[in-house]
Amino acid sequence: MVSCQPKKVSGVVDIMESATPLSFIPDNPCAACEIRELSICGTLQGDEFQALLDILRKQEARNRDPLISEGDPADYVFNVTSGAIKLYKLMADGRRQITGFLFEGDFLGIAMYDEYPYSAEAIGRVNLCRFDRRKLRNLLETFPKLEHRLLSIASNEIAQAQDQMLLLGRKTAREKLCSFLMALSKRMEDRGRDPSILFVPMSRADIGDYLGLTTETVSRTFTALKRSNVIRLLEGNRVMINEPDTLQDMADGID
Amino acid sequence: MVSCQPKKVSGVVDIMESATPLSFIPDNPCAACEIRELSICGTLQGDEFQALLDILRKQEARNRDPLISEGDPADYVFNVTSGAIKLYKLMADGRRQITGFLFEGDFLGIAMYDEYPYSAEAIGRVNLCRFDRRKLRNLLETFPKLEHRLLSIASNEIAQAQDQMLLLGRKTAREKLCSFLMALSKRMEDRGRDPSILFVPMSRADIGDYLGLTTETVSRTFTALKRSNVIRLLEGNRVMINEPDTLQDMADGID
DNA sequence: CGGGATCTTGAGGATGCTCAACGCTAGTGG
DNA sequence: CCACTAGCGTTGAGCATCCTCAAGATCCCG
Numbered sequence: 001m002v003s004c005q006p007k008k009v010s011g012v013v014d015i016m017e018s019a020t021p022l023s024f025i026p027d028n029p030c031a032a033c034e035i036r037e038l039s040i041c042g043t044l045q046g047d048e049f050q051a052l053l054d055i056l057r058k059q060e061a062r063n064r065d066p067l068i069s070e071g072d073p074a075d076y077v078f079n080v081t082s083g084a085i086k087l088y089k090l091m092a093d094g095r096r097q098i099t100g101f102l103f104e105g106d107f108l109g110i111a112m113y114d115e116y117p118y119s120a121e122a123i124g125r126v127n128l129c130r131f132d133r134r135k136l137r138n139l140l141e142t143f144p145k146l147e148h149r150l151l152s153i154a155s156n157e158i159a160q161a162q163d164q165m166l167l168l169g170r171k172t173a174r175e176k177l178c179s180f181l182m183a184l185s186k187r188m189e190d191r192g193r194d195p196s197i198l199f200v201p202m203s204r205a206d207i208g209d210y211l212g213l214t215t216e217t218v219s220r221t222f223t224a225l226k227r228s229n230v231i232r233l234l235e236g237n238r239v240m241i242n243e244p245d246t247l248q249d250m251a252d253g254i255d
Numbered sequence: 256m257v258s259c260q261p262k263k264v265s266g267v268v269d270i271m272e273s274a275t276p277l278s279f280i281p282d283n284p285c286a287a288c289e290i291r292e293l294s295i296c297g298t299l300q301g302d303e304f305q306a307l308l309d310i311l312r313k314q315e316a317r318n319r320d321p322l323i324s325e326g327d328p329a330d331y332v333f334n335v336t337s338g339a340i341k342l343y344k345l346m347a348d349g350r351r352q353i354t355g356f357l358f359e360g361d362f363l364g365i366a367m368y369d370e371y372p373y374s375a376e377a378i379g380r381v382n383l384c385r386f387d388r389r390k391l392r393n394l395l396e397t398f399p400k401l402e403h404r405l406l407s408i409a410s411n412e413i414a415q416a417q418d419q420m421l422l423l424g425r426k427t428a429r430e431k432l433c434s435f436l437m438a439l440s441k442r443m444e445d446r447g448r449d450p451s452i453l454f455v456p457m458s459r460a461d462i463g464d465y466l467g468l469t470t471e472t473v474s475r476t477f478t479a480l481k482r483s484n485v486i487r488l489l490e491g492n493r494v495m496i497n498e499p500d501t502l503q504d505m506a507d508g509i510d
Numbered sequence: 511c512g513g514g515a516t517c518t519t520g521a522g523g524a525t526g527c528t529c530a531a532c533g534c535t536a537g538t539g540g
Numbered sequence: 541c542c543a544c545t546a547g548c549g550t551t552g553a554g555c556a557t558c559c560t561c562a563a564g565a566t567c568c569c570g
Contacts, residue, residue, distance in 0.1 A: 089421045096420040111410040118417060129435030144399040147406060154409035155366040162373055166344045166352040168423035169467030173558070198356035204517065214559060219518055224475055252345055379569060385534065470527055474550055 029058055035105045039079045039129075043149045051142070057134040061085075061122035068109070070119045076130050077109035083126030084201050087118045088209065100160075100212040101202060103187070109133070110154050123201050127246065168212045171253065176211040177221045178251035185241060199238040278288040285311075294334045294384075295404050303398050310390040316340075316377035323364070325374045331385050332364035333475040338381030339456050342373050343464065353465040355415075356441070364388070365409050378456050400408060423467045426508065431466040432476045436486065440496060502508035 015248055030053065036042050044052060059078070061067060067078065067085060080102050087108070088098045099118055101106055108128075111117060123188075140147045167179050181198065189195040202214040204222075212219070225231045233241040241247055249255075284460075285308065291297050296307060314333070316322060322333065322340060335357050342363070343353045354373055357363055363383075365374060395402045422434050436453065444450040459470040459477075466473070480486045485502055487495040496502055504510075 050315065075416050087417075089417060091421070091425060093508055095425045095508070097424045099417045099420050113414065117414045140403070141399075144396075144402065147399065147402050151402060151406045151409060154406060154413060155368065158366050158409060158412055158416065159368065159372045161413065161420070162342075162344060162354045165354050165416065165419055165423060166346070169352045169418060169464075170346060171349045176354070203515095209424075215517080216519085216560085217558060219516095223518075235565095253348055253350070458547095469527060469530085470549080471551085475526095478550075 029053070029056065033081060035081055039081075040107060040146065040149050040153070041079070041106050043145060044143070048145065050142050051139055052131075053148075054195065055139070056131050057130045059130045061128065063122060063124050065122045065126075067120040067122060067126075067128070068116045068118075070116055071125040072116050074113055074116045075133055077107070077133050077136060080104050080106050080108065081127045081129055083118050083239070084123040085126055086123055086202065086206055086210075087120050089118050096209045097212070098206060099164075101206075101210070107150075107153055110150060110157065123206070171216050173211075173213055173221050174224070174226060175251055175253050176213060177207075177218065177225070178247050180207065180211060181239065181241065182244075182248055182251045185247075188239040196241045196244065197234075198241065200237050200239050212232045256322055267387075279358070288336060290336055294336075294360050295362060295408070296334070303400065304325075304395070306394055307386075307401075310387050310394070312385045314383045314385045316381040316383065317375060318379050320377040320381075322375040322377060322381075323371045323373075327371050329364060329368055329371045330388055332362070332388050332391060333386070334384040335359050335361045335363065336382045336384055339378040340381055341378055341457065341461055341465075342375050344373050349463045351499050352467070353461060356461075356465065362405075362408055365405060365412065376390050378461070380409065418423065427474050428466075428468055428472050429479070430506055430508050431468065432462075432473065432480070433485075435462065435466060436494065437499075437503055437506045440499065451499065452489075452498045453496065455494050470471050 020137070030036060030041065030049075033041070041049065041052060041138070061083075068074075068076075070089060082104050085102045085108070086098050087100045088096050088101065090096050101123075102120075108120060167176055173178065184198045184200065185195040188198065202210075204218045207213075208215045208218045215220075222231075222233065225247075226233055230241070230243045230250070232242060234240055268297060274385075285291060285304075288296070296304065316338075323331075325344060337359050340357045340363070342357065344350050345351050356378075357375075357457045358382050363375060364371070395405070422431055426434065439453045439455065440450040441451065457465075459473045462468075463470045463473045468476075477486075477488065480502075481488055483495070485498045485505070487497060489495055
């Protein structure tokens with residue numbers, strides 16, 4: 001789902017108090033990481049952070065690169081540092097349901113299973129931090145705070161999944177698309193960015209498979225929203241929200 | 256539409272008057288509990304279990320009793336010890352999406368939020384264990400094992416939610432109902448019970464609101480399955496599965 | 511510039527919804 | 541004990557939303 005973790009407002013971790021200041025770690029790959037506070041790394045200090053660093057590997061992916069595949073042994077978990085990815089499930093005849101889009105700061109593979117319960121694919125260029133799952137599990141036992149953080153992330157994910165069930169089961173095509181756009185907008189707002197200009201990197205087909213619609217219906221609904229002047233389609237897969245209140249009402253089924 | 260006049264919540268039975276060692280507690284409410292291994296209590300030993308006991312209260316509910324309500328302060332979490340409950344979200348105009356059914360052993364309120372993200376209602380007679388959420392949260396800090404257990408439960412819930420998204424977004428009415436019945440059957444099997452006889456305590460309307468269908472469509476689909484001899488409807492809200500393999504194929508969209 | 515992928519638009523059709531009627535059962539009160 | 545009622549389940553007829561199939565239009569990347 002469109003992940004909207006609340007912006008961390010409680011301030012950045014005070015590195016100076018920690019046993020090993022961040023700046024003193026040689027070749028620290030996280031030194032320039034923009035999204036530390038958003039990800040699981042944000043809660044950690046000193047040796048906890050160092051321990052996480054030890055099991056971290058950087059990884060890059062390009063458009064359509066498969067990251068994980070449903071049924072494969074779940075050897076790694078990931079943190080998206082830049083770009084976007086999609087999670088999906090397939091049926092035998094090829095029908096696809098995208099269960100979520102992840103953006104920078106989002107965590108992939110929270111479900112602690114031996115096999116991945118879904119597949120994941122890059123949308124455009126993506127940078128990730130990859131963790132060995134077994135080593136991470138060991139870390140969880142050493143640092144309960146890390147596990148607490150994961151539970152918090154999981155709670156978020158469950159709440160979002162329930163919103164998505166309401167959307168898929170009970171909303172009309174227009175309500176679905178408006179909800180999707182509002183979720184993207186809210187995410188921008190949470191990150192302190194302009195909530196009226198959205199970057200929508202995924203294709204119409206992806207959006208359709210996320211909302212339980214066909215590409216044609218997504219396209220038609222976009223056109224209708226455009227014509228009623230609620231949104232505008234801009235260059236480079238960007239969407240401008242003209243009337244956020246109307247969009248919100250449409251998402252909620254309020255005429 | 257959804258006529259749910261809030262009946263008054265049935266009385267709470269306060270059983271624990273004092274903290275006494277587990278094995279010496281007279282009328283220990285958990286002593287005869289059939290489902291300890293299924294629930295969060297199962298992982299705990301000795302003083303951990305005692306600590307959980309201290310913040311536990313038994314609660315009963317009857318059909319349609321509201322247990323929690325979306326938006327209310329999340330003061331309690333629950334464990335279902337017998338019976339069934341439904342979780343749901345409502346839209347402004349009354350459209351309802353049931354996000355899950357819970358049965359004995361299931362945990363309600365895992366998402367650690369300040370407000371409940373959904374409502375819950377009893378289906379028939381229900382027995383619950385109720386925990387003060389803030390005290391439970393304190394316990395989590397003392398006993399990491401408890402938090403580990405919750406994370407495992409949350410992981411399960413996320414995987415289930417994703418299956419449900421595939422169902423809601425991409426499956427036909429028949430596939431939906433067959434998937435629902437197979438899920439009930441699998442649950443019976445996991446509990447070591449006959450997977451071909453299902454107890455289906457919820458109404459057609461509930462099933463519809465869970466599967467993103469209307470009551471009429473659920474009823475018609477039941478009739479069709481009955482006519483093709485895949486299932487039989489028995490007395491007392493019971494369903495017999497005649498051809499589990501066919502049912503599974505129908506659930507997966509395999510002709 | 512060229513060509514494949516993506517997006518848009520149109521026409522027709524099917525799945526599942528709406529509206530309506532009726533039967534069945536259980537609970538209630540005379 | 542039975543009539544009455546309310547809720548639930550079933551079935552039917554008609555219809556709306558969204559899907560399918562098809563053809564252009566547009567974009568993008570080499």
